[in-house]
Each structure stands twice: as structure tokens, then as C-alpha cells.
């Protein structure tokens with residue numbers, strides 16, 4: 025028996041040593057390969073099997089998750105995003121693009137379908153995109169383009185059906201892997217017309233890709249390293265002070281976030297040079313945007329986006345680069361991510377069923393189109409998620425009924441915030457106050473433009489609440505329901 029044990033020990037020891045050796049030699053690549061094997065999902069419809077329309081204009085959507093406008097050089101020249109700066113030089117830059125929601129699920133759903141949540145049916149996340157929704161991948165596929173879908177966002181993986189219509193599907197452990205995969209595909213298929221989607225989730229909290237780099241970390245004591253992870257959780261939705269952190273922590277987090285965005289910028293650079301190398305730049309419209317922004321304390325929230333809708337989280341970058349057709353310029357008019365679906369349909373020459381969004385082509389061509397109203401809603405928070413009294417006392421937490429809403433039209437942005445009783449209305453002049461820091465409700469409250477916009481938001485809200493299968497309350501246990509009824513938030517069953 026002793027001999028057998030000894031043999032086993034030698035075998036396991038040797039196998040262990042071999043693994044360590046391979047790990048040391050293979051380094052990151054091996055770790056990634058193992059990670060792809062464990063967590064990745066891959067699927068592909070061969071290009072050969074598709075009947076493609078060779079003359080079609082290709083479209084590539086690069087979506088940076090959680091990326092504020094002012095994190096990118098075209099909006100703030102001191103931002104260190106050189107590749108996106110170069111893209112901006114050849115782009116139409118939309119100064120006032122609004123995400124349809126301040127959190128991923130419904131925001132991507134609107135981007136992919138051209139519909140607001142009341143019609144696409146994604147009210148929270150994770151949440152399935154209903155099969156009957158037509159995504160831009162399905163429409164493009166039907167219209168003779170190859171479709172590519174790549175993400176590492178767990179709520180966008182196949183399980184949730186956002187990829188309906190994708191020929192090439194990749195769900196991977198990190199953005200580097202996805203970028204490699206996209207570059208590889210572009211190089212192997214230089215003549216294939218396509219509609220592609222690459223989500224770069226690197227900028228999303230936790231800002232830990234940069235952790236371990238000396239530049240930022242030298243400013244943190246060892247205990248701060250731990251603080252970084254804890255902060256993210258506690259202050260995500262609530263104030264720094266409430267979570268027990270000092271203001272000094274804010275600039276550190278900002279720097280970490282900026283580093284994450286820089287990493288995404290480098291990946292964008294790799295994709296753009298692959299387009300150029302493969303001769304596709306003149307045949308491909310490149311769109312760069314974000315699903316929502318991120319709060320850095322402007323309205324009491326830190327390192328979060330879902331609970332609110334002010335500009336730092338709802339206003340997103342939008343660059344459209346196709347210089348031979350659209351000379352570079354800024355567009356100040358309010359537009360939405362919801363407008364991308366009909367725009368892509370126009371580019372690829374596909375018919376577009378009636379949707380909530382409207383094609384951006386007139387604006388891209390320099391014509392005026394000022395009559396748009398665009399909306400954003402926040403994640404409805406439930407009572408049991410709220411740990412801090414400051415937030416709890418200020419807002420109603422009834423799932424979607426507690427969602428705050430933004431409407432943008434003309435020069436104004438209006439925020440409608442459900443309070444414990446009634447609504448708070450805030451008014452901002454977009455051009456003067458891009459971060460929504462000065463509420464003009466006291467000055468402009470009676471302005472007919474404000475009244476009109478408030479009415480439009482209320483109408484959008486009723487539709488949202490009417491269509492939601494539940495208002496976030498279905499998730500509640502019997503006990504939680506009782507507690508909410510006791511607080512007067514819920515009618516007793």
C-alpha cells in the first residue's frame with residue numbers, strides 16, 4: 025500500500041510541477057486560454073454558408089461600457105485617449121446623445137432594437153430580450169450582411185438573447201481576448217460586408233484592471249489597496265461619507281477609472297488599425313458610443329450609474345466616422361442611442377419597421393432636425409437594496425415606480441424624480457451646464473418648454489409602468505411585501 029501511495033505522490037507531484045512550469049512559461053496567455061475554456065462561449069455560422077450582398081456598407085459599433093463623455097478626448101481634450109481622439113478628428117461628434125437607460129440591460133436593448141423599454145420589454149437586468157424583438161443583427165443578417173457580436177458582459181451573453189441574429193458570437197473573459205478575436209476575423213475576411221458589435225467593458229467598475237500598476241498605486245497605502253475593493257461595493261450606490269470614506273478617495277478612483285478608459289482606447293486603436301490594414305476603412309461606418317456613463321459624486325452617487333439619470337450617467341459619447349460621406353463636425357441637438365437602429369438600417373439600405381428612434385442621417389448630412397425628444401430611465405431600486413438612510417429618506421423605492429427619468433428636447437434637459445410624496449422636477453440648460461450642476465427649476469419652472477417636457481416624460485413614464493409585467497415587486501418575498509406595506513409603500517395583498 026505504501027508503494028502505491030508513493031507512486032501517486034510522484035505522479036501528482038510531477039503533474040503539479042509541469043503545470044507550474046507551463047504557467048510560468050505561458051504566463052497570461054495560458055491563463056486566458058484556460059479562462060476562455062472555462063467561461064467563454066463561441067459560436068459561428070460559416071461565412072461561406074451565407075448569401076452576402078457584396079456592395080453593402082459595413083457598420084462597426086464599438087460600445088464602451090460605463091464611459092462618460094468627458095472621459096474621452098473628443099469631449100475633453102486633456103483626456104488621454106489618443107486613438108479615440110484620432111477617430112474624433114474624422115467623425116461627426118454628437119454632443120448630446122442620451123442613453124435609453126442608465127444601466128446596461130435596457131440601454132443595450134434600445135440600441136439593438138430602436139425601441140424604448142415599454143416596447144422592447146427589458147425593464148431591469150439581467151433580463152431576457154424577448155424573442156419577438158427584431159435586433160439590428162437580425163435585420164442586417166436578413167439584408168445580406170454578416171453579423172458579428174462580441175461581449176464579456178454577463179447580462180449580454182447568449183442566455184439573455186441579445187445576440188439574436190449574430191453569425192459570429194463570442195463571449196469571453198476579457199476585452200483583450202474579444203479584440204484579438206475581432207481583429208482575427210477582420211483579417212481573415214477582408215471582403216465580407218458586416219454589421220459588427222464589440223462591447224468593451226473594461227471601464228466598468230470595479231476599476232481593478234489598473235490595480236497593480238505603480239503609477240496610481242504608489243499613491244495608495246497598502247490598506248488603501250483593500251479599501252479600493254470595499255469602497256466599490258459600499259459607495260457604489262451611496263455617498264462616500266455614508267459609507268465611511270473620506271473625499272480624498274475620489275481622485276484616486278477617478279485616476280483608476282481614467283486608466284481603465286485608456287486601456288479601452290488602446291483596444292479601439294487596435295481595431296481601427298485592423299480596419300485600415302484590411303482596406304475596410306472607406307467601406308465601414310465606425311460608431312463609437314457607450315451604454316451609459318458613471319457618477320463621481322456629482323449628484324450624491326459615487327462609482328455607480330443605475331440609480332439616477334443626471335448627465336454624468338445618462339449622456340454618452342457618440343462618434344460617427346464615415347468621412348467621405350459625413351465631414352467632421354459637432355451636432356448639439358439631442359439624440360438617443362435609440363436612434364442608432366434606424367440609422368444603421370438606412371446605411372445598409374434595409375427597410376425599417378416603425379421604431380421609437382429616428383435616423384440620424386439628416387443630422388449627419390448637416391441638415392437640422394430639432395424636434396426630437398429623448399428619454400432615459402434609471403433602475404428602479406427596491407427597499408431591501410437600500411442600506412443608507414440618506415438615500416432611503418430621499419427616494420421612493422418601488423422598483424420601476426421609483427425610477428428617475430430624464431427628458432431632453434431643444435436646449436433643455438428635465439429630470440423627474442419620484443419622491444416620498446409626488447415628484448421633484450429639475451431643469452438644466454444643456455449647453456451651459458453639461459453635468460447638470462445648476463438646477464434652474466426655480467427660474468424656468470413656468471416656462472412652457474419645461475411644462476411640455478414634463479408632460480412628455482409623464483406620458484413616457486405611464487407607458488413604461490403600464491407595459492412592465494411587474495414593477496420590480498414580483499421579486500419580493502412575502503416578508504418584504506409585508507415590510508413595505510407597513511411602511512405605506514405597498515397596498516396590503
Ligand SMILES: [Zn+2]
Pocket residue numbers: 089090127128129228315316
Ligand atoms: Zn453598462
